[in-house]
Amino acid sequence: xxxxxxxxxxxxxxxxxxxxxxxxxxxxxxxxxxxxxxxxxxxxxxxxxxxxxxxxxxxxxxxxxxxxxxxxxxxxxxxxxxxxxxxxxxxxxxxxxxxxxxxxxxxxxxxxxxxxxxxxxxxxxxxxxxxxxxxxxxxxxxxxxxxxxxxxxxxxxxxxxxxxxxxxxxxxxxxxxxxxxxxxxxxxxxxxxxxxxxxxxxxxxxxxxxxxxxxxxxxxxxxxxxxxxxxxxxxxxxxxxxxxxxxxxxxxxxxxxxxxxxxxxxxxxxxxxxxxxxxxxxxxxxxxxxxxxxxxxxxxxxxxxxxxxxxxxxxxxxxxxxxxxxxxxxxxxxxxxxxxxxxxxxxxxxxxxxxxxxxxxxxxxxxxxxxxxxxxxxxxxxxxxxxxxxxxxxxxxxxxxxxxxxxxxxxxxxxxxxxxxxxxxxxxxxxxxxxxxxxxxxxxxxxxxxxxxxxxxxxxxxxxxxxxxxxxxxxxxxxxxxxxxxxxxxxxxxxxxxxxxxxxxxxxxxxxxxxxxxxxxxxxxxxxxxxxxxxxxxxxxxxxxxxxxxxxxxxxxxxxxxxxxxxxxxxxxxxxxxxxxxxxxxxxxxxxxxxxxxxxxx
Amino acid sequence: xxxxxxxxxxxxxxxxxxxxxxxxxxxxxxxxxxxxxxxxxxxxxxxxxxxxxxxxxxxxxxxxxxxxxxxxxxxxxxxxxxxxxxxxxxxxxxxxxxxxxxxxxxxxxxxxxxxxxxxxxxxxx
Ligand SMILES: Cc1cc2nc3c(=O)[nH]c(=O)nc-3n(C[C@H](O)[C@H](O)[C@H](O)COP(=O)(O)O)c2cc1C
Ligand code: FES
Numbered sequence: 001x002x003x004x005x006x007x008x009x010x011x012x013x014x015x016x017x018x019x020x021x022x023x024x025x026x027x028x029x030x031x032x033x034x035x036x037x038x039x040x041x042x043x044x045x046x047x048x049x050x051x052x053x054x055x056x057x058x059x060x061x062x063x064x065x066x067x068x069x070x071x072x073x074x075x076x077x078x079x080x081x082x083x084x085x086x087x088x089x090x091x092x093x094x095x096x097x098x099x100x101x102x103x104x105x106x107x108x109x110x111x112x113x114x115x116x117x118x119x120x121x122x123x124x125x126x127x128x129x130x131x132x133x134x135x136x137x138x139x140x141x142x143x144x145x146x147x148x149x150x151x152x153x154x155x156x157x158x159x160x161x162x163x164x165x166x167x168x169x170x171x172x173x174x175x176x177x178x179x180x181x182x183x184x185x186x187x188x189x190x191x192x193x194x195x196x197x198x199x200x201x202x203x204x205x206x207x208x209x210x211x212x213x214x215x216x217x218x219x220x221x222x223x224x225x226x227x228x229x230x231x232x233x234x235x236x237x238x239x240x241x242x243x244x245x246x247x248x249x250x251x252x253x254x255x256x257x258x259x260x261x262x263x264x265x266x267x268x269x270x271x272x273x274x275x276x277x278x279x280x281x282x283x284x285x286x287x288x289x290x291x292x293x294x295x296x297x298x299x300x301x302x303x304x305x306x307x308x309x310x311x312x313x314x315x316x317x318x319x320x321x322x323x324x325x326x327x328x329x330x331x332x333x334x335x336x337x338x339x340x341x342x343x344x345x346x347x348x349x350x351x352x353x354x355x356x357x358x359x360x361x362x363x364x365x366x367x368x369x370x371x372x373x374x375x376x377x378x379x380x381x382x383x384x385x386x387x388x389x390x391x392x393x394x395x396x397x398x399x400x401x402x403x404x405x406x407x408x409x410x411x412x413x414x415x416x417x418x419x420x421x422x423x424x425x426x427x428x429x430x431x432x433x434x435x436x437x438x439x440x441x442x443x444x445x446x447x448x449x450x451x452x453x454x455x456x457x458x459x460x461x462x463x464x465x466x467x468x469x470x471x472x473x474x475x476x477x478x479x480x481x482x483x484x485x486x487x488x489x490x491x492x493x494x495x496x497x498x499x500x501x502x503x504x505x506x507x508x509x510x511x512x513x514x515x516x517x518x519x520x521x522x523x524x525x526x527x528x529x530x531x532x533x534x535x536x537x538x539x540x541x542x543x544x545x546x547x548x549x550x551x552x553x554x555x556x557x558x559x560x561x562x563x564x565x566x567x568x569x570x571x572x573x574x575x576x577x578x579x580x581x582x583x584x585x586x587x588x589x590x591x592x593x594x595x596x597x598x599x600x601x602x
Numbered sequence: 603x604x605x606x607x608x609x610x611x612x613x614x615x616x617x618x619x620x621x622x623x624x625x626x627x628x629x630x631x632x633x634x635x636x637x638x639x640x641x642x643x644x645x646x647x648x649x650x651x652x653x654x655x656x657x658x659x660x661x662x663x664x665x666x667x668x669x670x671x672x673x674x675x676x677x678x679x680x681x682x683x684x685x686x687x688x689x690x691x692x693x694x695x696x697x698x699x700x701x702x703x704x705x706x707x708x709x710x711x712x713x714x715x716x717x718x719x720x721x722x723x724x725x726x727x
Contacts, residue, residue: 005655005668062667085672086635135612136619144609258605266607
């Protein structure tokens with residue numbers, strides 16, 4: 001007989017774990033035992049709750065009180081005050097705008113209230129290791145409906161009607177892809193889940209697998225039924241051990257309940273899923289490379305067509321979908337296509353999970369209806385700038401994406417609109433940039449990633465991206481010329497058109513899009529040797545304002561190269577020839593006497 | 603648990619689990635607070651708490667949450683519980699042994715009738 005009076009949902013997402021979730025949980029468990037309440041208070045470790053910058057986070061039900069930035073001491077206090085005496089501990093509550101303290105921010109704060117959760121509907125709410133909790137939230141009802149009430153063609157039709165598009169990057173219509181796989185001749189077919197998630201900064205797929213593994217199992221089984229596959233693979237990267245562990249547990253539970261294996265739900269449909277671990281190379285997320293990797297070969301892409309639907313895994317017709325795409329499938333089958341279409345836009349229905357990062361107050365995962373504007377996402381949900389500095393642009397779609405300047409922030413977020421601006425939705429990374437970010441440097445950052453991750457099979461990608469990187473590096477060092485900018489543009493377009501796979505075809509995007517909107521920054525670097533954002537080290541110098549310096553010696557003491565001199569209570573000075581531009585001095589100066597100037601002083 | 607074959611079996615798991623999970627969701631009709639200070643526990647509040655949860659379960663009541671609190675300052679009438687139904691005056695009951703707990707649930711929570719002989723306080727004061 002359950003005698004639970006409180007349930008504590010504690011976030012065991014990656015960010016919260018690294019912020020100390022486990023020690024908080026240990027203290028909770030110990031204290032609860034100390035008061036002999038272990039039968040009455042249940043602790044559930046969930047997947048990522050989304051507000052990662054505030055972790056570790058927990059929610060105490062039934063009240064729904066939300067505690068953030070927890071420490072072991074906080075846990076002790078919360079057990080003694082909240083759980084024992086029913087008194088809310090204010091100091092760890094959510095701080096809304098203007099420092100307002102909110103016990104249940106889900107309702108009041110735009111970060112929570114503007115979200116619509118479909119793909120992440122269970123993440124942070126259920127115990128991922130408990131299949132019954134998944135069922136309690138309508139889990140496996142869609143599978144039952146599909147297998148017992150619908151023909152495979154009908155399942156495909158519903159997915160087509162819903163307008164669901166691939167969330168793994170390209171945005172291809174999911175139902176259509178399923179139809180190709182179904183119609184492709186062959187007795188043996190495969191259903192693959194792409195959980196490689198190579199985009200730096202994006203972690204929605206991991207969070208779904210960690211927080212709600214059954215949704216992927218249910219979706220893959222439905223897809224398997226729809227396309228006529230009997231075998232499924234989840235391709236998961238080795239760096240995601242918790243996801244691997246929880247999915248393994250979930251697979252066993254699903255087999256035990258008869259949702260996987262022979263004669264699923266008593267029908268004559270049989271299907272099973274295996275996990276395949278990838279080594280974590282970005283290119284292995286590309287579908288043909290991924291299939292090579294499952295086959296035990298080197299993860300290198302090949303030319304398309306033939307598409308996976310025609311010739312996929314071991315030459316058999318295969319269908320491959322991203323984790324977030326799949327997570328939308330069970331509710332679509334259960335509630336119908338129109339239910340899904342109530343959110344989003346005509347051409348991009350439904351919701352998308354974004355990983356907000358960079359210069360915004362609230363970083364973390366958010367799931368919002370497609371068609372929401374960038375401004376709403378960045379200011380209302382993201383909370384705007386944390387420092388009060390001016391937000392200048394947003395970089396979307398990771399290394400294959402581009403930047404969008406502030407004047408376009410009223411653009412709705414959907415596949416077509418972002419593409420028109422030279423950016424993409426991609427897997428949903430959103431990095432907010434402010435006036436301290438240098439656009440040349442941003443482009444260089446992403447290009448460095450692609451140079452490292454290029455598999456080297458085709459020349460434009462292998463040699464071309466490297467050349468582009470070298471030019472960017474030259475420009476940030478103040479050694480670039482106007483001709484270099486031209487070369488960058490031409491080279492970028494050639495690489496786009498001639499690369500073998502999506503990696504090379506999109507690699508120049510960060511450069512081309514920053515050139516499109518911020519050519520003046522490039523020109524300032526090459527013509528005046530200036531970095532407008534004062535970011536590129538070679539183009540700036542640190543100087544001391546004699547009016548403001550009080551001679552406190554703080555800067556001289558932290559300077560690692562001892563280039564600051566001056567007597568106590570007298571104005572200090574920086575020896576430019578010895579300065580390594582580490583910026584330590586500017587950080588310790590309490591009088592704002594140190595500033596950066598560009599171009600650099602000789 | 604064996605293999606599931608029918609919608610009924612799925613529904614059953616859903617309903618059974620929902621009882622447990624539902625208390626995590628908001629939108630409750632009210633709550634019962636059990637005073638679990640040292641004095642309360644000494645007077646048997648733990649048995650009372652168990653009886654309350656069990657009775658609610660038996661009667662399939664899932665819109666009332668049960669929470670614990672410290673001593674309510676009414677030590678002489680322990681075990682005490684406070685019944686708060688949204689929009690109504692909170693009622694504190696004393697001498698709530700398991701048997702009285704069941705009476706309170708059946709009468710106050712289910713039928714909406716206060717249990718006069720056990721009331722020690724009306725409202726917050
Ligand atoms: C270089 C490269 C890396 C990719 N990485 C991923 C990835 O990590 N996860 C993913 O789902 N799709 C990735 N894709 C896209 C896949 O090739 C494929 O389009 C996708 O898995 C299809 O699923 P969807 O239609 O559900 O989006 C990548 C593509 C390229 C070109
Ligand atoms: S990891 Fe805890 S909120 Fe994201």
